[in-house]
Amino acid sequence: MTKYEQDTLLIHNGFKYDAGTGAVSVPIYNSSTFHQVDVDSFGKYDYSRSGNPTREVLEETIALLEGGVRGFAFASGMAAISTAFLLLSQGDHVVITEDVYGGTFRVVTEVLTRYGISHTFVDMTDIAQVEAAIQPNTKVIYMETPSNPLLKITDIRAICELAKKAGALTFVDNTFLTPLSQKPLELGADIVLHSATKFLAGHSDVMAGLAVVKDEELAKRFYFLQNAFGAILSPHDSWLVLRGLKTLHVRLQHSVAAAEKIAEYLQTHPKVKRVYYPGLADHPGRDIQFAQATDGGAVLSFELENEEALRQFLAHVKLPVFAVSLGAVESILSYPAKMSHAAMGQEEREKRGISASLLRLSAGLENPNDLIRDIDQALAAVETSAVSL
Numbered sequence: 001m002t003k004y005e006q007d008t009l010l011i012h013n014g015f016k017y018d019a020g021t022g023a024v025s026v027p028i029y030n031s032s033t034f035h036q037v038d039v040d041s042f043g044k045y046d047y048s049r050s051g052n053p054t055r056e057v058l059e060e061t062i063a064l065l066e067g068g069v070r071g072f073a074f075a076s077g078m079a080a081i082s083t084a085f086l087l088l089s090q091g092d093h094v095v096i097t098e099d100v101y102g103g104t105f106r107v108v109t110e111v112l113t114r115y116g117i118s119h120t121f122v123d124m125t126d127i128a129q130v131e132a133a134i135q136p137n138t139k140v141i142y143m144e145t146p147s148n149p150l151l152k153i154t155d156i157r158a159i160c161e162l163a164k165k166a167g168a169l170t171f172v173d174n175t176f177l178t179p180l181s182q183k184p185l186e187l188g189a190d191i192v193l194h195s196a197t198k199f200l201a202g203h204s205d206v207m208a209g210l211a212v213v214k215d216e217e218l219a220k221r222f223y224f225l226q227n228a229f230g231a232i233l234s235p236h237d238s239w240l241v242l243r244g245l246k247t248l249h250v251r252l253q254h255s256v257a258a259a260e261k262i263a264e265y266l267q268t269h270p271k272v273k274r275v276y277y278p279g280l281a282d283h284p285g286r287d288i289q290f291a292q293a294t295d296g297g298a299v300l301s302f303e304l305e306n307e308e309a310l311r312q313f314l315a316h317v318k319l320p321v322f323a324v325s326l327g328a329v330e331s332i333l334s335y336p337a338k339m340s341h342a343a344m345g346q347e348e349r350e351k352r353g354i355s356a357s358l359l360r361l362s363a364g365l366e367n368p369n370d371l372i373r374d375i376d377q378a379l380a381a382v383e384t385s386a387v388s389l
């Protein structure tokens, strides 16, 4: 089979046209069940929880993009992540990055613990800390890189090597970069997870989750869990993600360039205390980032002097929507302390450096000069008295 570049694969994935009708857009098979012609041998599809032709095209496409053997589509990123954790059993242990997405934190700390699955949070940028946290019953090492919301970079190759020695599986949440920028399976990971709600779908109009596994044995176990637990993506939502994927390359190219420009601008502004963006020259994880990914991504975080300055900034900024989420056509400004990481609790957040004056910006498709002008006027409106409080 001809090996295509990523952008070509987004358009020419497994589906070219529908064999029955010639439709170039994947048909939405809104059928829960499928007629069987023979009592002894059922067709490929029997019931849509177990398999649906529209969802299957999405599952094949994400597997192709991530370089895995099989993909699975879920009703949300959390459904994909939770199903992956169902590979674990009572008595198992998870080593997990400390600034993980708040929803994942909630599942690990408040759900898995009820089933006798324990965890240790570590700073994944510190390999020695990860090594020290591994126990004889450690079955999964869970990474999210760049991390959310502090954009810390984990060395995926190094952690995967440690995990292999320990006999543990490695899960990587690849939501922030997508397979176009980073391919965890090629770096040694076992399972890649996505909130497809973000860049993959890209238009703030669908909730979806995806998982891709690296080998047939895991594929069998994962399929069993997807079918058993049943948190599958609907045919219509599968189609929306497929449509979003077709433009992923051009959307990302624009948004990454915008994020770079905005990060550089923010870094020079006197009212901005700190900028977190792995594409910046002085980011501590920059070398690892560019050894395992093609760019710094389209998400950055920045800290203002204090909460009052943040409130004044938010009262004046006009272009980005102020909302939960990221990875959309419109720029999204989020307040991690009260949005993505609200489930973490103040004490845990502060331990991790997620302060009350931290904002996260996901660059959209607006002209970056307009975004910078807007941010600039909002920063100008922050009173100096707020800054020096």
Ligand SMILES: Cc1ncc(COP(=O)(O)O)c(C=O)c1O
Binding pocket: 076, 077, 078, 079, 101, 103, 144, 148, 173, 175, 176, 194, 195, 196, 197, 207, 208, 209, 325, 340
């Ligand atoms: C990095 C990351 N992983 C997982 C999720 C959860 O995905 P969903 O909201 O689609 O359930 C999110 C959501 O914000 C996220 O940012």
